[in-house]
Amino acid sequence: MFPQHVIARxxxxxxxxxxxxxxxxxxxxxxxxxxxxxSALLMAIFLRGMTPExxxxxxxxxxxxxxxxxxxxxxxxxxxxxxxxxxxxxxxxPLAPMVVACGVPVPMISGRGLGHSGGTLxxxxxxxxFRTDLSLDAYCAQVAKLGCxxxxxxxxxxxxxxxxxxxxxxxxxxxxxxxxxxxxxxxxLAEGIDALVLDVKFGRGAFxxxxxxxxxxxxSLVSVGRAGGKNVRALLTAMEQPLGHAVGNALEVAESIACxxxxxxxxxMEVTFAxxxxxxxxxxxxxxxxxxxxxxxxxxxxxxxxxxxREIVAAQGGEAGxxxxxxxxxxxxxxxxxxxxGDGYVQEVDAMGVALAALRLGAGRAKADDRVDPxxxxxxxxxxxxxxxxxxxxxxxxxxxxxxLSEVSAMLTRAIVIxxxxxxxxxxxxxLIR
Ligand code: URA
Numbered sequence: 001m002f003p004q005h006v007i008a009r010x011x012x013x014x015x016x017x018x019x020x021x022x023x024x025x026x027x028x029x030x031x032x033x034x035x036x037x038x039s040a041l042l043m044a045i046f047l048r049g050m051t052p053e054x055x056x057x058x059x060x061x062x063x064x065x066x067x068x069x070x071x072x073x074x075x076x077x078x079x080x081x082x083x084x085x086x087x088x089x090x091x092x093x094p095l096a097p098m099v100v101a102c103g104v105p106v107p108m109i110s111g112r113g114l115g116h117s118g119g120t121l122x123x124x125x126x127x128x129x130f131r132t133d134l135s136l137d138a139y140c141a142q143v144a145k146l147g148c149x150x151x152x153x154x155x156x157x158x159x160x161x162x163x164x165x166x167x168x169x170x171x172x173x174x175x176x177x178x179x180x181x182x183x184x185x186x187x188x189l190a191e192g193i194d195a196l197v198l199d200v201k202f203g204r205g206a207f208x209x210x211x212x213x214x215x216x217x218x219x220s221l222v223s224v225g226r227a228g229g230k231n232v233r234a235l236l237t238a239m240e241q242p243l244g245h246a247v248g249n250a251l252e253v254a255e256s257i258a259c260x261x262x263x264x265x266x267x268x269m270e271v272t273f274a275x276x277x278x279x280x281x282x283x284x285x286x287x288x289x290x291x292x293x294x295x296x297x298x299x300x301x302x303x304x305x306x307x308x309x310r311e312i313v314a315a316q317g318g319e320a321g322x323x324x325x326x327x328x329x330x331x332x333x334x335x336x337x338x339x340x341x342g343d344g345y346v347q348e349v350d351a352m353g354v355a356l357a358a359l360r361l362g363a364g365r366a367k368a369d370d371r372v373d374p375x376x377x378x379x380x381x382x383x384x385x386x387x388x389x390x391x392x393x394x395x396x397x398x399x400x401x402x403x404x405l406s407e408v409s410a411m412l413t414r415a416i417v418i419x420x421x422x423x424x425x426x427x428x429x430x431x432l433i434r
Contacts, residue, residue, distance in 0.1 A: 003027060003037040010044035018057045025061035028160045035167060042164065042173040050178035055220065056227040058178065062186030063228070065160035069136055071107060071192035074144050078105045079195045079279045082188055084217070085117035087205040087351040087358075088242030088381075092120045092150075093256035094264065095272050095279075097308035100147040101299035102276075102292075104283030107143045107191050108150050109157065113364045113372065116205070116355035118252070121152045122364075126250035126330055126374035130318030140192070148312055158186040166368075175207075181220045189228050195282040196225055197275050198234035200433075205351025206239040211430060218433040233278050236430040237271055241349035241384050244268035248363040248377010248398060250329040255379075257326055260306040267383065267428055273297075274429050330375035332398035334405050337380075340388040344418040349384055353415025357408045361399050376400055378408075382416060385425040394418075 001023045010016055016024075024041055027033025050058065071078055079099070083089055096106045110132075113119035121132045132152040134142065142149035153162070161183050168174045168183075188196055198221055201207070202214035218234035225232030244265045246255040258264050259272060277292040286292035299305040306323070314320040322328040358364060362373035381395040382388060394416045399405035 003033045003041070007037065007041045007044055010041060010048055013048050015051050015054055021054060021057045022061050025058070025065055025160045028163045029065045038164065039167050039171045042168055042171060042179065045179060046173040046176045052220070052223060052227075055178040055181050056224050058182040059185045059189070059224050059228060062158050062160045062182050063189045065186075066158050066190060067136060067156040068190045069107070069140055069192035071140060071143055074105050076103065076105050077194045077283045078107055078143070078192065079197065079283045080106060080108050080188060080191060080193045081197045081199065081275050081279060082184060083199040084184075084201050084207050086201045086239040086243060087116065087118070087355040088244050088247045088252065089118065089201070089239075090120075090123055090244065090246075090252040090256045091199065091268065091272050091275060093123060093253065094259035094305070094309075095276055096148050096150060097260065097312060098272070098296050098299055098305040099276055099279045099283070101304040101308045102280055102295045103285045104279055105143055105147045106279070107139070107193060108148065109139075109153055109187065109191050110150065111153065114368060115366070116352060116359060116364070117207070118247070118249070118364060120150070122372050122374070123249045123252045124150055126253055127313055127318040127322055128328070128330075130313060131316050134316070142315055146308075146311055146315055148308070150312060150316065153187060157190050161186050177217050177220050180217060181224050185221060185224055185228065189225070189230060193230065195231040197278040197282065198222070198232065199237055199271065199275055200234050201237050201239040203239040203351065205242065205355060211236060215431070215433070222433050231282050233282065234433040235274055235278070236433065238426055238428050238430065239351055240426055242351050242354050242381060243271060245381045245383075246377065246379045247354055247358045247381070248361070248379070249372060249374045250331075251377040251379045251398065253329055254326040257306070257309075257323055260300060260309055262300045267425070270428055278432070332375040332400050334399045334402065336397045336399070336405055336409060337393035338395050338397065338409055338412050338416070339391050340394050340418055342390045342418060344388065344420050345422055346382045346384050346386045346388060346394075346416065347419040347421065347423055348417035349381060350415040353411060354378060354381065357411040357415065360408050360411065361397070361404050373400055378412065383425065385423050388418060
């Protein structure tokens with residue numbers, strides 16, 4: 001099958017056959033299609049779209065482009081969670097041990113931060129010694145033993161996505177629902193899961209800017225996941241301001257530990273509980289969300305969730321002592337509080353503005369091969385609706401370089417808007433798609 005014939009069919013608006021999609025994905029995996037041919041088809045898909053059947057075939061072909069983890073030896077319904085990414089979104093870190101402590105195995109393969117969005121792997125790697133580069137065999141063995149492993153994508157897992165995502169990134173073809181769906185789900189389905197709960201975010205700090213776009217993506221993810229034989233649900237959640245009070249790798253781990261101690265910020269706990277409730281229901285250990293909520297609160301109160309996190313950290317080479325004493329996490333050299341210029345209410349904490357400030361400090365990466373600084377970021381961030389008085393701190397900047405500290409101070413002063421009008425905290429959880 002000639003690549004140019006497949007490209008021409010999509011260019012002319014036809015639905016591709018399963019064989020054509022398989023040829024495209026095989027071409028990306030074994031190098032038999034040139035980058036310009038892959039890119040041309042990606043652009044044709046971007047412009048012409050894909051039917052639900054094409055999207056399901058594409059996802060299946062991408063999943064099968066590499067190894068599919070076999071977790072059949074692990075008892076129970078294996079459930080993972082995936083977020084489309086946001087600012088301060090450290091939910092996976094407290095959520096996974098909470099859900100495992102309730103009896104549901106959580107095999108979790110996460111990504112790194114890129115652009116404004118942070119990545120669970122970078123956060124976890126801020127724990128001294130923590131290794132996320134386990135082989136697929138070690139991952140399966142740890143899930144069998146502890147009920148959970150928190151690792152990065154291995155080279156054997158959905159390799160076609162790695163190739164195609166890199167091309168999409170440089171050919172303006174990222175924002176395309178069928179391509180996003182295939183990319184996210186192929187990796188998740190290759191983890192060996194039975195069910196998946198998605199956190200599809202919308203708003204300034206999210207990939208999808210509007211609720212309508214997020215709903216379209218969520219509906220597509222749920223239906224393609226179902227076509228792949230998995231039980232999938234999605235929550236639509238708002239991402240106008242950062243989640244919690246911390247943005248930056250070690251700072252977010254410290255905040256995650258606070259969640260596991262029962263001291264997590266209200267908004268972060270709201271999203272964590274909502275996702276956890278769905279995971280417990282899909283995992284078959286709770287009949288209702290209310291029952292699930294009781295179990296999740298129980299494992300925090302008893303310390304079982306924190307103990308599970310300590311166990312996972314130790315198993316992956318991390319310094320478990322840092323879980324009990326977060327001052328052993330990397331600390332930045334410089335700290336500066338940003339003070340409110342006047343009295344009033346916090347009207348806005350622009351998630352994108354805070355993310356760009358964290359990026360400037362070195363907490364994230366502009367290019368895939370940039371190194372992140374685990375210690376830097378922003379903590380004690382004020383929340384929308386909070387009453388503040390002149391001179392009170394709106395956040396604390398953690399930096400390792402004077403120039404970045406002064407630039408970021410100005411950026412954060414613009415991102416956090418104070419005004420006289422009373423404002424309510426924004427609604428966080430909008431909808432469950434099932
Ligand atoms: N995240 C992914 O893994 N893939 C996409 O295409 C978009 C977001």
